Amino acid sequence: MPINGKTKIYGIIGHPIEHTLSPAMQNAAFMALGINGVYVPFEVKPDDLGKSIKSFLLTGVCGFNVTVPHKISCMKFLDKIDDSAKAIGAVNTVKIVNKKLFGFNTDGIGFLRSLKEDLKIDPKNKNIFVIGSGGASRAVVWTLAKAGAKSIVVVDKINQKALELASTCSFAGDVKSIDCGDNWASCVSGADILINASPIGMKDTDLSPIDIKLLHKRLVIFDLIYNKHTKLVKNAKAKGLKACGGFGMLLYQGVEAFEIWTGQKPPVAIMRNALISQFSLRGPRNVRWWA
Helix, strand or coil: CCCCCCCEEEEEEECCCCCCCHHHHHHHHHHHHCCCEEEEEEECCHHHHHHHHHHHHHHCEEEEEECCCCCCHHHHHCCEECHHHHHHCCCCEEEEECCEEEEECCHHHHHHHHHHHHCCCCCCCCEEEEECCCHHHHHHHHHHHHCCCCEEEEECCCHHHHHHHHHHHHHHCCEEECCCCCCCHHHHHCCCEEEECCCCCCCCCCCCCCCHHHCCCCCEEEECCCCCCCHHHHHHHHCCCCEECCHHHHHHHHHHHHHHHHCCCCCHHHHHHHHHHHHHHHCCCCCCCCC
16 A cells, blocks of 8 residues: 555664564555554654653644563653553553543564463463563563463562562562572473563574573573563474464564554464564574474
8 A cells, every 4th residue: 555645654663673564564464454553663752752752742643562671761741641551660552532641552462372372381370480580571471460470580680679569569469589690490391381571592692591491391481581582482492392483473462552552453373473573584584483
């Protein structure tokens, strides 16, 4: 569909942003449903966040996603925040209506749907070990607690961040943190699900955050990193364990955001295929990025 004076503008803000795959799936969805809209990436440095968000109000942007490092810091610039996003303490989706900014968090919804559909596991009554406590981890831990996880243990290289996250989510269940310097072995051995919500694995030189010897046979692995098969996922698959990266979470959080913006049912299959095409262009062929 050609861009014209009636085209509605959506986008994603982050720093860096050149790696994003969201434009592919969102623009495919607009085209499939005949919506005169376009989705573009915006490189926004932390010092420019407030000015950039204000500029969206002036230029008629209808909505945008928020990625690293702005999911928490953007909240102070919004007019209203959805109850779940407020509880999570992070926003990844913003809708603009009558020059008012409304914040939502679709990361948790996307994560849970991927966990259930891609790995065929329900977190209810499960023991879960989570590495990392940033914006995405906040959504994951809060969602897991609300979904009835038996216990959740969080660890982060910044101990205070893990402690604060555990405290925030403790109302919903047994959520606690451990110091980064503690022995992780007992936490992993007692876990049913291990989640990497840290940046460890994004670089080709990164090792796995967990020693392969600790990956036991009943453990399920979910790594939020979506643009490659991390060492953690490779190690898990090598031992015959269920494991996936963040492809499904990326897809389903985008599906939810699309519905928030447009009020229409998203074409999930088309959005998935658009992402797969992008992954195929950027990575090795014959790799199932989504599982």
